[in-house]
Amino acid sequence: MKLGRLNHVGVATPSLERAIAFWRDIMGAQIIREPFDMAGQGVRVCFVETPGADSTAGTQIELLEPLGETSPIAAFLAKNPQGGQHHLAFEVPDIAAAKDWFERQGKRVLGEPRLGAHGTLVFFVHPRDMGGVLTEIMETPKGAGH
């Protein structure tokens, strides 16, 4: 399996508004995508980016607020009321091949691939099988230049 670059770091927050203000005003990040709901994933999302040097790509932070009580980040926020680093998302060229790879390694893939925030299919691998890191695997968006 060919693992690609780190696409984004997911950060859970009880308040998207406060998290955006923090990343913009303290960290100097730019809002690259205004908040939007992903009902199918149970989250409200906003992407901010720390600029890269010259022409290099910046680093995307995916801010996540729970959408409803059944949100997959609800239990995480109950344990971490201020929010915190939630997942790392890596790109792969072929989502089906990647899912097959992780399953053959005995890793728990959480459900079937679903449409992610970048418009490609994503799946998650259980943090207890991944050294404590909830890992998102996403198919590389078309036209992504690296």
Ligand SMILES: CC[C@@H](C(=O)O)C(=O)SCCNC(=O)CCNC(=O)[C@H](O)C(C)(C)COP(=O)(O)OP(=O)(O)OC[C@H]1O[C@@H](n2cnc3c(N)ncnc32)[C@H](O)[C@@H]1OP(=O)(O)O
């Ligand atoms: C915007 C769309 C998309 C994108 O395109 O980028 C997203 O990123 S959506 C992001 C939100 N979606 C998800 O997280 C989906 C996958 N997650 C899950 O299915 C669940 O959150 C989970 C990982 C199975 C955990 O479920 P939960 O109900 O919270 O179960 P537990 O509380 O029992 O946790 C079990 C175990 O795992 C530890 N844990 C939980 N979350 C994390 C985490 N984010 N990072 C590290 N560890 C985590 C938790 O502490 C428990 O540990 P133990 O008690 O030691 O067993």
Ligand SMILES: [Co+2]
């Ligand atoms: Co994500």
